[in-house]
Amino acid sequence: MAKLNINGKTHEVDADPSTPLLWVIREQVGLTGTKFGCGIAQCGACTVHVDGQAVRSCVYPLSAVQSETKITTIEGLSENGDHPIQEAWAELDTPQCGYCQSGMIMASAALLANNPNPSDADIDAGITNICRCGTFPRVREGIHLAAKLASPAKTSKSA
Amino acid sequence: MSNTVAVNRRQFVIGGAATGSGLALGLALNPSARATTSADAGYDEVNAWVVIDPNDQVTIRIARSEMGQGTLTGLAQMVVEELECDWDKVAWEFPTPGASHQRDRVWGSFSTGGSRGIRGSHQYVREGGAIARSMLIEAAAKQWGVKESECSVSNGVISHDKSKRATTYGAVAEAAAKLAPPLKVALKDPEVWTVIGQPVKRLDTREKLTGALTYGADIVLPGMLNAAIKDCPIVGGSIKSYDAKAIEGKPGVRKIVAVGESAVAVVADTWWQAKTALDALPIEWEKGPHADLNSAGIDAMLNEGLDADDAFVGNQNGNYGNAIAKAAKTVEARYSYPYQNHATMEPMNATAKWTPERCEVWCPTQNGEAAHAAASEAAGLSLAQCDVYKTILGGGFGRRGAADYVTQAVTIAKAMPGTPVKLLWTREEDMQHGMYHPITKAKITGGLTAEGELESLHVRLSGQSILAALNPGSLRDGMDPLQFQALLPNAASGPSADHVFIYRVPNLLIDHAMRNPPIQPGFWRGVNANQNVLYLESFMDELAHAAGKDPLEFRQKLLKTEPKALAVLNAVAEKSGWGTPLGEGRGRGLAVCKAFGSYVAACAEVTVSGDGSFTMDRIVAATDPGFAVNPQQIEAQVAGSFVYGLSGMLYEQVTWKDGQAEQTNFHNYPSMRIADMPEVETIVMPSGGGWGGVGEPTIAVAAPSVINAIFAASGKRLRDFPLGGTKLPTA
Numbered sequence: 001m002a003k004l005n006i007n008g009k010t011h012e013v014d015a016d017p018s019t020p021l022l023w024v025i026r027e028q029v030g031l032t033g034t035k036f037g038c039g040i041a042q043c044g045a046c047t048v049h050v051d052g053q054a055v056r057s058c059v060y061p062l063s064a065v066q067s068e069t070k071i072t073t074i075e076g077l078s079e080n081g082d083h084p085i086q087e088a089w090a091e092l093d094t095p096q097c098g099y100c101q102s103g104m105i106m107a108s109a110a111l112l113a114n115n116p117n118p119s120d121a122d123i124d125a126g127i128t129n130i131c132r133c134g135t136f137p138r139v140r141e142g143i144h145l146a147a148k149l150a151s152p153a154k155t156s157k158s159a
Numbered sequence: 160m161s162n163t164v165a166v167n168r169r170q171f172v173i174g175g176a177a178t179g180s181g182l183a184l185g186l187a188l189n190p191s192a193r194a195t196t197s198a199d200a201g202y203d204e205v206n207a208w209v210v211i212d213p214n215d216q217v218t219i220r221i222a223r224s225e226m227g228q229g230t231l232t233g234l235a236q237m238v239v240e241e242l243e244c245d246w247d248k249v250a251w252e253f254p255t256p257g258a259s260h261q262r263d264r265v266w267g268s269f270s271t272g273g274s275r276g277i278r279g280s281h282q283y284v285r286e287g288g289a290i291a292r293s294m295l296i297e298a299a300a301k302q303w304g305v306k307e308s309e310c311s312v313s314n315g316v317i318s319h320d321k322s323k324r325a326t327t328y329g330a331v332a333e334a335a336a337k338l339a340p341p342l343k344v345a346l347k348d349p350e351v352w353t354v355i356g357q358p359v360k361r362l363d364t365r366e367k368l369t370g371a372l373t374y375g376a377d378i379v380l381p382g383m384l385n386a387a388i389k390d391c392p393i394v395g396g397s398i399k400s401y402d403a404k405a406i407e408g409k410p411g412v413r414k415i416v417a418v419g420e421s422a423v424a425v426v427a428d429t430w431w432q433a434k435t436a437l438d439a440l441p442i443e444w445e446k447g448p449h450a451d452l453n454s455a456g457i458d459a460m461l462n463e464g465l466d467a468d469d470a471f472v473g474n475q476n477g478n479y480g481n482a483i484a485k486a487a488k489t490v491e492a493r494y495s496y497p498y499q500n501h502a503t504m505e506p507m508n509a510t511a512k513w514t515p516e517r518c519e520v521w522c523p524t525q526n527g528e529a530a531h532a533a534a535s536e537a538a539g540l541s542l543a544q545c546d547v548y549k550t551i552l553g554g555g556f557g558r559r560g561a562a563d564y565v566t567q568a569v570t571i572a573k574a575m576p577g578t579p580v581k582l583l584w585t586r587e588e589d590m591q592h593g594m595y596h597p598i599t600k601a602k603i604t605g606g607l608t609a610e611g612e613l614e615s616l617h618v619r620l621s622g623q624s625i626l627a628a629l630n631p632g633s634l635r636d637g638m639d640p641l642q643f644q645a646l647l648p649n650a651a652s653g654p655s656a657d658h659v660f661i662y663r664v665p666n667l668l669i670d671h672a673m674r675n676p677p678i679q680p681g682f683w684r685g686v687n688a689n690q691n692v693l694y695l696e697s698f699m700d701e702l703a704h705a706a707g708k709d710p711l712e713f714r715q716k717l718l719k720t721e722p723k724a725l726a727v728l729n730a731v732a733e734k735s736g737w738g739t740p741l742g743e744g745r746g747r748g749l750a751v752c753k754a755f756g757s758y759v760a761a762c763a764e765v766t767v768s769g770d771g772s773f774t775m776d777r778i779v780a781a782t783d784p785g786f787a788v789n790p791q792q793i794e795a796q797v798a799g800s801f802v803y804g805l806s807g808m809l810y811e812q813v814t815w816k817d818g819q820a821e822q823t824n825f826h827n828y829p830s831m832r833i834a835d836m837p838e839v840e841t842i843v844m845p846s847g848g849g850w851g852g853v854g855e856p857t858i859a860v861a862a863p864s865v866i867n868a869i870f871a872a873s874g875k876r877l878r879d880f881p882l883g884g885t886k887l888p889t890a
Contacts, residue, residue, distance in 0.1 A: 015429075015431075016410065019431055020431070023429065023430065023431035026377075027385075027429040027430065027431060028429075030379070031370070032370070032373065032376075032377035032379070033369065033370015033371065034370065035374075035376070035504070035505070035553070036376060036506065036583070037504050037505075037506070037586065038586045038824055038825050039585060039586055039824070040586075040824050040825070040826060042824060042825035042826055043504065043825055043830075045504060073370065074369060074370035075369065075370045075371075077369075081365070081368055081369040086368045086369070089364075089368050090360075090364060090365065090368060093360050093361050093364055093791060093792075093795070094364075095227070095361075095364055095367040095368070096227030096228070096229070096795060096799060097226050097227030097503075097504065097505075097551070097552060097553050097554045097555075098227065098363070098364075098366075098367030098372060098551070098553070099374060099503075099504040099505045099553030099554060100504045100553075101367050101368065102370050105368065123833060124833060124834035125834070127832075127833050128832050128833075128834075129832070129833075130504070130825060130830045130832060131504070131802070132501075132502060132503060132504050132554050132556070132802075132803070132806075132830060133227040133504075133554060133799050133802070134798055134799030134800065134801065134802025134803060135795070135798075135799065136798070136802060136832075136833045136836040137798045137836065137838070137839055138795070138798075139833060140833060140836075
């Protein structure tokens with residue numbers, strides 16, 4: 001039994017230590033907002049925050065997680081779906097099919113937490129998630145908009 | 160003025176108990192597949208499209224699939240336009256193919272492809288809304304004992320001004336549901352539309368921001384097990400043997416199931432356990448007849464086709480043979496475009512539950528009825544005993560029009576009666592078992608007069624036909640008409656009218672040497688317009704330069720009979736500042752076409768550096784789809800089309816070695832990322848008069864506009880795709 005702190009809640013899970021965190025989150029904990037896209041850390045659909053940093057959970061083994069490690073998934077990014085990134089995404093109607101968007105939002109939220117006012121070059125370097133529908137223009141615009149929306153009073157739980 | 164349409168009563172017959180127990184089960188088990196909240200809750204179905212609850216919430220039934228393209232919202236806008244209900248009280252649900260089957264296909268085709276989601280259903284969904292409005296007004300008028308013609312309606316509130324009475328749709332829905340539908344309804348004239356044409360927000364965004372939306376891959380049913388599958392990676396191969404005993408004791412493993420002749424699945428408690436066990440399963444493959452298939456062989460086969468004597472003629476006028484012999488100057492070029500995989504972000508999946516009496520499937524599909532038929536066949540049960548509950552798709556791009564994964568899921572579930580099983584593919588399985596965009600090459604020859612006028616043109620296509628593999632019955636005397644998308648002769652209507660060769664060339668010959676390697680082809684977003692327009696628009700640029708003419712003026716002159724094509728071309732040229740200097744190492748490129756019923760054009764600006772690397776800086780795109788239902792979603796589709804088209808141009812290619820796709824995942828099948836994305840400025844310029852698609856046509860102009868801009872910036876002409884990245888190939 002491993003103890004996990006996900007979105008502020010403790011979960012006891014029974015899984016092989018080599019199991020990727022993605023599958024523990026999806027199958028043991030039952031949070032399916034974090035998506036499977038490639039399994040080799042290429043696409044970023046599985047992005048979650050581990051102690052505030054964006055990680056690709058499909059290659060992050062359960063054994064690397066301690067009971068005090070703080071894991072945040074898309075479901076826990078904000079209480080009411082009102083993180084500045086989520087607000088900006090809603091304002092711009094950013095998602096198309098939406099499947100990559102959990103990862104895109106988590107990667108963008110982490111970028112913003114580390115860099116409150118990212119330039120286009122920062123976005124190019126920091127957001128390497130794959131989107132096949134082609135939401136990139138609204139993702140870029142959304143990050144800039146979220147940077148404006150964010151205020152000191154309104155910070156990400158995982159930041 | 161408005162159109163009056165005769166109503167086919169049978170289509171709008173009011174259903175009593177529209178839903179069977181299976182449908183209710185679907186809802187109970189999958190909160191996201193909303194099929195049925197309305198009917199099962201006992202709310203009143205005014206007609207097949209519209210259900211209204213006592214609180215005035217209007218639930219609109221959408222038969223087409225939603226995969227990001229926004230059709231769900233666009234179709235709802237159309238119903239609401241005619242129904243005149245409150246947009247803020249609109250919900251939606253997917254009817255099931257099983258319910259449609261029971262009700263004489265009341266919702267028509269579920270197939271969602273070819274950019275037809277809107278243009279293939281606008282008429283009957285608007286009628287559905289208009290009929291419901293008429294019945295609701297009639298119910299109110301009857302209650303009040305007044306004439307229907309004295310009643311008006313706005314935002315779901317019916318008013319009778321003379322007597323100062325008002326009521327809501329919710330209050331009269333029950334009475335309306337008991338009325339016979341009208342024989343005739345009037346549809347609004349486009350000039351008075353207030354919902355169609357507005358940039359309303361999508362109906363499906365919120366849940367996509369919080370992880371709450373359940374995709375097919377996320378389905379969890381009580382007692383469900385999980386399956387991973389491995390199909391023979393060699394084209395035409397099968398399973399010789401596998402050693403089930405080697406993995407039977409592994410954690411969580413419940414069953415090892417042979418799936419058809421060529422695949423094996425492991426069923427386990429969790430998918431990760433199933434996948435891990437399957438990776439350890441010793442399998443011996445029967446290599447089959449194509450074990451030595453390779454890309455070099457396919458290349459040679461297509462090259463032979465470029466010069467072959469026999470070819471299917473898709474479009475001709477004048478006398479090309481005579482004219483080219485007299486040309487003052489001839490230009491010839493060869494191009495190639497590879498196999499490509501859809502690589503939807505959500506890997507293929509389906510969840511199935513089978514008993515000897517009933518089979519149910521939960522899955523993302525672009526064609527609910529095809530999935531239903533596949534389920535029925537694999538289950539060995541009648542259509543009436545089966546149903547399919549659609550989820551929103553994590554990408555489709557044409558791949559999910561096929562139902563191979565449904566057949567597999569039902570086959571696996573059948574081995575475990577009563578237990579729901581979710582089958583989920585790995586990305587590796589997806590790359591190796593695609594329905595690939597087929598490979599083609601082109602040889603194009605043009606004849607110019609001494610004045611540099613285009614007098615004769617021959618486009619020879621060589622390569623694989625999609626229809627020959629997927630639907631041979633639709634070939635015409637062996638010819639695949641779809642092969643000629645965007646190159647077809649003008650026609651008043653039908654598929655040919657959607658994909659017209661827009662230029663006026665006095666002596667024209669466009670033909671196709673069909674060469675079909677044994678690889679499974681499929682419809683890939685944009686289909687054959689993608690490479691046809693890339694070939695043609697690259698070559699138009701080559702011709703313009705050979706004639707010493709400006710590429711814009713050269714095209715304008717040939718577009719005199721196509722004012723709408725000319726209009727989109729001029730729009731991008733003007734907005735991009737065509738003709739104004741850009742500076743050293745920079746250039747602009749144009750492309751224009753008609754595809755999927757819409758006129759589209761692009762003007763790209765690129766910078767090529769001294770080391771040969773290039774950046775795509777800006778693209779101006781124009782779209783004339785006839786009527787524009789939701790301009791902000793059209794913009795999203797246009798921008799997305801550049802990602803799909805440019806990703807294909809830069810990176811995407813499936814190659815073959817020893818009968819097997821060499822690409823296995825995104826590390827060797829790269830997809831464009833945000834850093835490569837140019838700024839896109841979209842001009843939506845609806846000219847009315849018809850309904851064109853928006854999800855696909857712009858892909859066709861994406862690559863050639865950039866390729867022509869690269870030539871303008873560097874003098875380097877690129878003809879073989881993909882380029883392999885954002886650096887000019889040195890070869």
